[in-house]
Amino acid sequence: MACRPAALRAGARGSGYLLANHYSLVTVLSAQSVITTVAGNGRVLRGEGGPASLAALGELQGEEHWAMVVYFAFMDVKQVIEDFQDYLAPKLDTYEQAIYLYLFRHSRLQGKDEIVTGFVSARLRMAFGVGEKGKPMSKNTCYEKLQSLESKGCINIVDKERDGTGIRLLLPSEISGLIPQEQPIQELTLDELDFFNVPENRPAILRREGNKCFYCFRALNSNNYVIEHVTSRPEGNNTYRNVVAACRDCNNRKGNISADEFLRGLYRRGYLSATDFEARSDALTQLRSGDLKPSFP
């Protein structure tokens, strides 16, 4: 039966989860992928630590295959190598890089969390060719570099035994603070946008007013309008609920009096008809309650 994954989910950087509920073979994992963990009921699931392509997975029988969800954590080797080269290598000297790759090759790449390595002999293989005059690194250098790798958070030295040193290697993505986290771009909500101090936001207010002065209906264009505070600062803010597009005359005359009072004055002096005055007063109420939202092209 072909693999029927319910979902393939991205996990932490360099890993992923295949969420499957009914299968006999896993065929979607690439050849680079290594199953490091299989969580299941243990009766039909095997393959921990082996290459994904060789994972032995049984078909679940009866109703349980619908009820059961299995997670496979696999390592994306391509991502690990990229992270190593881009983020970790610049922080390591050549000895440390060589030791790190040696440990990676013999632990995590094999699906093992931890290895015990005898460095007296392993040092001859792990950094071959980089030593002075082609010599392998000395025993002292090797231990010194292990210490510095540990202090840089790349490895945990678990214990030292007679036949070697127990080491747990951390992938670049597991080393705290190594890979900068992508900052999610914060989208400002409409209520947070500044329509007074941010020049590129201002035309949206002019458009909302239909290219007319909010108070007196005089025609406006992009060269002769001003952004006017309905409630003057500092009490009033720069949001779309408190700014309007106005002609310079209205802006100058209004000064610090309230917008309601200013509209009444325009009506009394004959600049606004009774109908227009009522319409403008209604618009003012709508503006304050957030009903007059500007739109962006």
Ligand SMILES: [Zn+2]
């Ligand atoms: Zn006006």
